Amino acid sequence: MLDIRLIREQPDFVKSRLATRGGEEAAKIDDVLRVDAERRKAETALQQLNADRKRLSKEIGAERAKGEATGETEARVREIGSEITRLGEQTTAFDDEQRALLLGIPNLPDESVPVGKEASENPVIRSGGDKPEPKGALDHVALGTKLKLFDLERAAKLSGSGFICFTGAGARLERALIQFMLDLHTREHGYLEMSPPFLVRRECMVGTTQLPKFEDDMYGLEEQQLFLAPTAEVPVTNFYREEILAASELPKKFVAYTPCFRREAGSAGRETRGIIRVHQFDKVELVKITTPEESKAEHKALTADAERVVQSLGLHYRVIELCTGDLGFGSAKTYDLEAWSPGQQAYLEVSSCSNYEDFQARRMNLRFKDTEGKNRFCHTLNGSGLALPRLFAALIETYQRADGSIAIPEKLQPYFGATEIR
């Protein structure tokens, strides 16, 4: 959520930043300004009436104490009272309208974000790891099916298309990757491990910006008003919602493994081969809560922490930066980490590391007390560290051997308990 004061004081700046995203968002700013003006007008009038009522009511108390008649004053207060009810309803309506508008406006891209319309304009920041020779590599579906690492057909029998069931060595490899990543981030990068609930309240989904705009992409249990979290970002970032943290305890760094649930409405047929886009997948997520002063540096560090995973596993990868037109709704700046898929001769997005600045914190009222004792909004960041199915695909495709077996990277062997799959 954007700061209403910023919108009020620098509307042209806000509009021009929003315009870099493309789309119609900038036009909504005028609606916000209009409603804000009406809201304040009604609120000021309401407060004046409240003050009048308060004063007169006290007078009644004083008059009664002296044994004087109060009928006339009571009648006046009653009149004010009905006016207060009317204006109060108006104020609330403006309030709700303003909030609804603000919830639908995306974050301002950071000044440093390259301006562009779509994904093809995302610049490559750096790349790493050796790119394996093509050598007629099988893709992960052929490979996984042959070695019985997962079973897509039977998963569909259980839950429909877009679900995966890992089996045997595949299930074990997935578990090994999770354990490996959790250990890396907790032991070497200083993150605190969390194992949060997968079902969260509506407010949490609003807090981390999945709602209200993207409800169609979420699985909800309406009767209980709970949602299946599409990422651990939701429960973990909301952990301290509505709290005021001490500056000295920042940054908070969390890592959490959870399954993620996404309806992927409207995504049918897009990048859906095999296990690249599924309705339920596992992910190890990194989350940071920090100060505005430190968030940019923490963002770079978080991206580097995610990068360590692909480096340790010996995969070829690249880091790209999302241009303004491709930036997610709540993000001010995002780096994507993409692992190379020899089978598809393409890069797969395995992590998206974003700085939300105070956009989420404002929605969830997450603040910290700075060194001068002032309450300010925190900055929140998150990134995958990493997403499992795509990492799995890139890994088995990269490490397949001519005889059809798959080598296990050295760092993973202690977790997997073997040096190869055949």
Add this chain to the structure above:
RNA sequence: GGUGAGGUGGCUGAGUGGUCGAAAGCAGCGCUUUGCUAAAGCGCCGUACCUCAAAAGGGUACCGAGGGUUCGAAUCCCUCCCUCACCGCCA
């Protein structure tokens, strides 16, 4: 799921339908006293929003949330949420 108790400022904890934004204590900050520490004394000490060019100042709201009763609600009524205890069920 059932029964009971309860949700008040950073914490503990009072609170009569009217001068309660809320006693008191603790913690915190400042000052005084003091060779230092300690102790004592005095003062300050919530958040959000509105108003104001800004500061100062003024105002409103907030005692779990939302409604209601009333001239007036932390206080009375209703609904919901949460916490605690016990019982039941259960991996």
